[in-house]
Amino acid sequence: MATGRTHRPATRSRGIPEATVARLPLYLRALTALSERSVPTVSSEELAAAAGVNSAKLRKDFSYLGSYGTRGVGYDVEYLVYQISRELGLTQDWPVVIVGIGNLGAALANYGGFASRGFRVAALIDADPAMAGKPVAGIPVQHTDQLETIIHDSGVSIGVIATPAGAAQQVCDRLVAAGVTSILNFAPTVLSVPDGVDVRKVDLSIELQILAFHEQRKNGEERDERADRDERPPRDTGQAVAATVAPAAEAAGPGANAAQGPVAGAVPGASPKGPDGDVPAVMPA
Amino acid sequence: MATGRTHRPATRSRGIPEATVARLPLYLRALTALSERSVPTVSSEELAAAAGVNSAKLRKDFSYLGSYGTRGVGYDVEYLVYQISRELGLTQDWPVVIVGIGNLGAALANYGGFASRGFRVAALIDADPAMAGKPVAGIPVQHTDQLETIIHDSGVSIGVIATPAGAAQQVCDRLVAAGVTSILNFAPTVLSVPDGVDVRKVDLSIELQILAFHEQRKNGEERDERADRDERPPRDTGQAVAATVAPAAEAAGPGANAAQGPVAGAVPGASPKGPDGDVPAVMPA
DNA sequence: CAATCTTTGTGCACGCGTTCACAAAGACAT
DNA sequence: ATGTCTTTGTGAACGCGTGCACAAAGATTG
Ligand SMILES: NC(=O)c1ccc[n+]([C@@H]2O[C@H](COP(=O)([O-])OP(=O)(O)OC[C@H]3O[C@@H](n4cnc5c(N)ncnc54)[C@H](O)[C@@H]3O)[C@@H](O)[C@H]2O)c1
Ligand SMILES: NC(=O)c1ccc[n+]([C@@H]2O[C@H](COP(=O)([O-])OP(=O)(O)OC[C@H]3O[C@@H](n4cnc5c(N)ncnc54)[C@H](O)[C@@H]3O)[C@@H](O)[C@H]2O)c1
Numbered sequence: 331m332a333t334g335r336t337h338r339p340a341t342r343s344r345g346i347p348e349a350t351v352a353r354l355p356l357y358l359r360a361l362t363a364l365s366e367r368s369v370p371t372v373s374s375e376e377l378a379a380a381a382g383v384n385s386a387k388l389r390k391d392f393s394y395l396g397s398y399g400t401r402g403v404g405y406d407v408e409y410l411v412y413q414i415s416r417e418l419g420l421t422q423d424w425p426v427v428i429v430g431i432g433n434l435g436a437a438l439a440n441y442g443g444f445a446s447r448g449f450r451v452a453a454l455i456d457a458d459p460a461m462a463g464k465p466v467a468g469i470p471v472q473h474t475d476q477l478e479t480i481i482h483d484s485g486v487s488i489g490v491i492a493t494p495a496g497a498a499q500q501v502c503d504r505l506v507a508a509g510v511t512s513i514l515n516f517a518p519t520v521l522s523v524p525d526g527v528d529v530r531k532v533d534l535s536i537e538l539q540i541l542a543f544h545e546q547r548k549n550g551e552e553r554d555e556r557a558d559r560d561e562r563p564p565r566d567t568g569q570a571v572a573a574t575v576a577p578a579a580e581a582a583g584p585g586a587n588a589a590q591g592p593v594a595g596a597v598p599g600a601s602p603k604g605p606d607g608d609v610p611a612v613m614p615a
Numbered sequence: 616m617a618t619g620r621t622h623r624p625a626t627r628s629r630g631i632p633e634a635t636v637a638r639l640p641l642y643l644r645a646l647t648a649l650s651e652r653s654v655p656t657v658s659s660e661e662l663a664a665a666a667g668v669n670s671a672k673l674r675k676d677f678s679y680l681g682s683y684g685t686r687g688v689g690y691d692v693e694y695l696v697y698q699i700s701r702e703l704g705l706t707q708d709w710p711v712v713i714v715g716i717g718n719l720g721a722a723l724a725n726y727g728g729f730a731s732r733g734f735r736v737a738a739l740i741d742a743d744p745a746m747a748g749k750p751v752a753g754i755p756v757q758h759t760d761q762l763e764t765i766i767h768d769s770g771v772s773i774g775v776i777a778t779p780a781g782a783a784q785q786v787c788d789r790l791v792a793a794g795v796t797s798i799l800n801f802a803p804t805v806l807s808v809p810d811g812v813d814v815r816k817v818d819l820s821i822e823l824q825i826l827a828f829h830e831q832r833k834n835g836e837e838r839d840e841r842a843d844r845d846e847r848p849p850r851d852t853g854q855a856v857a858a859t860v861a862p863a864a865e866a867a868g869p870g871a872n873a874a875q876g877p878v879a880g881a882v883p884g885a886s887p888k889g890p891d892g893d894v895p896a897v898m899p900a
Numbered sequence: 901c902a903a904t905c906t907t908t909g910t911g912c913a914c915g916c917g918t919t920c921a922c923a924a925a926g927a928c929a930t
Numbered sequence: 931a932t933g934t935c936t937t938t939g940t941g942a943a944c945g946c947g948t949g950c951a952c953a954a955a956g957a958t959t960g
Binding site for chain 2: 351352354355356358359360380381382417418419420422424426433434436437438440441443444447448449487488511512513514518520522526528530532533534535536537538539540541542543544545546547548549
């Protein structure tokens with residue numbers, strides 16, 4: 331979610347609901363596919379099916395942009411593609427900088443779809459001196475020292491953070507100070523930014539945990555849950571509980587892992603690498 | 616977004632709001648960090664700040680799990696870690712299979728944080744015969760032919776899709792048929808799955824487009840938008856580029872869908888910048 | 901031109917999620 | 931014990947998002 335909530339009392343025309351904005355790229359993708367197949371028009375029903383949403387919702391979403399449809403016919407594909415693209419700001423080029431060129435950062439740099447929608451990788455930045463100058467995806471990696479200069483010179487306003495969690499806030503601060511006003515964060519950390527700066531996060535770990543929750547519910551629907559529902563493990567005196575939680579789960583290789591490792595994280599005996607495989611952050615990890 | 620809405624009229628104890636579930640991992644992360652610093656208790660105010668949410672919201676979230684706090688003191692860190700972990704199903708081990716070991720898939724396989732919270736990479740699968748047997752992150756890549764066998768033998772119920780968009784639905788269908796009931800999809804496609812299967816998607820492109828929208832709003836507040844506000848570009852843009860439409864995966868889903876692709880026509884008449892790096896999927900008319 | 905048919909645009913109701921605000925519960929001091 | 935102080939747990943109000951259902955708009959046909 332984005333931080334920095336701008337008070338906008340629904341000024342009517344300019345007030346496009348956030349939920350709608352989040353769906354526009356979805357519509358755009360479906361429309362683009364139709365466009366490539368030279369489909370001239372599409373009904374809300376068809377397009378909604380392609381985008382995986384309710385048709386009424388789709389029509390309402392489009393109504394925020396204006397009345398671009400024709401009753402009895404549907405929507406003009408090319409025209410809609412144009413309108414949505416314009417609304418999303420994709421008619422212009424957005425230079426993007428990626429900070430932290432490790433496993434993930436490199437994958438992002440190599441990602442074709444990145445540059446395909448008006449987003450252009452303007453620079454790659456990493457703190458590792460050994461990486462400086464080395465090209466990744468045809469773009470030479472630059473050292474963090476030049477971060478401010480790079481941002482300034484290339485006029486970048488969108489930054490992608492793919493550093494370890496421990497460095498994310500610091501990198502974020504520097505990006506913002508240098509003029510970046512939109513950040514896409516892949517590090518498992520809550521970033522704090524001043525008003526006016528948008529932050530969106532992509533968190534693999536959270537997604538998996540949400541899936542696990544539902545998965546558990548599916549399997550355990552008929553199970554004996556009542557049993558440990560109110561089971562209260564030793565609590566009273568402060569630190570006794572620590573023993574309840576299993577000792578370190580990670581650190582060893584995947585294969586050698588000692589099977590069931592309940593709740594990896596809550597282990598005090600911190601190894602060089604944190605529970606996330608990253609350097610432990612000051613706050614969350 | 617999860618599919619498969621179970622009608623649950625808030626039966627009390629079992630009905631944890633989806634929004635709350637999505638925040639539990641956030642709390643858990645903050646709590647884990649506190650635990651590592653041996654902090655015994657924490658107030659809702661402090662924890663909320665660490666997790667980047669409102670304290671009232673946090674308290675209400677916890678109230679769905681039960682009354683685990685102590686008035687005047689706060690919450691016992693270790694105890695909460697345990698309760699949340701249990702609720703999320705992290706007290707057990709979740710084997711995960713990754714399909715599509717390319718740039719992204721390899722990065723995911725190498726990701727340390729993956730295995731840290733009870734998630735274990737059980738297998739890596741790719742369609743490229745040249746990759747079979749080659750170890751990535753210490754795990755040998757297996758060929759797609761063995762997908763069903765692998766799923767069955769390892770008892771995997773969570774699958775990660777990191778293939779090109781064109782193959783995503785097909786891979787998804789096979790995973791589901793083999794018994795996978797939770798899918799994390801990185802491909803820019805809308806997956807259709809039967810009831811009972813949860814799908815969550817991570818879409819870099821969408822995130823960037825949402826950021827671009829807000830970015831444009833920030834910059835363009837005083838710009839010349841009135842100009843092309845009602846400008847209606849040629850509504851008959853005839854046939855566009857359609858030569859590269861691949862037959863792509865044939866998937867017999869309930870309400871078929873799938874669509875992705877380069878934005879190409881952000882501006883009518885503009886030449887396509889290049890595909891997503893994926894094979895465009897096609898959908899029925 | 902009138903009748904019919906298709907599909908949009910939206911008023912309305914409903915449910916979920918967020919936030920406020922406060923009574924009550926418990927810790928701690930005297 | 932009694933009083934004070936801190937912090938939880940939650941009732942209630944509010945706002946946003948969703949989906950139904952339908953009148954109106956326009957295409958199409960006779
Ligand atoms: N790899 C994945 O699939 C994956 C998935 C989800 C989240 N993440 C998160 O993304 C981040 C990166 O993951 P990764 O696997 O690429 O890690 P990595 O260790 O491979 O790469 C991190 C890179 O960041 C650089 N770096 C460190 N500190 C820096 C700083 N202050 N400024 C600039 N660069 C700095 C390092 O030199 C390194 O190249 C981590 O926070 C991780 O938790 C990764
Ligand atoms: N790389 C990124 O940073 C990034 C970011 C966001 C989204 N994505 C999406 O993730 C997906 C993968 O991206 P990538 O950069 O890793 O692509 P990639 O081309 O590097 O890797 C794709 C891999 O999938 C394999 N594959 C193809 N068809 C398959 C099938 N039917 N079954 C199993 N494996 C199959 C290929 O052999 C290849 O190894 C794409 O859909 C892409 O749009 C990638």
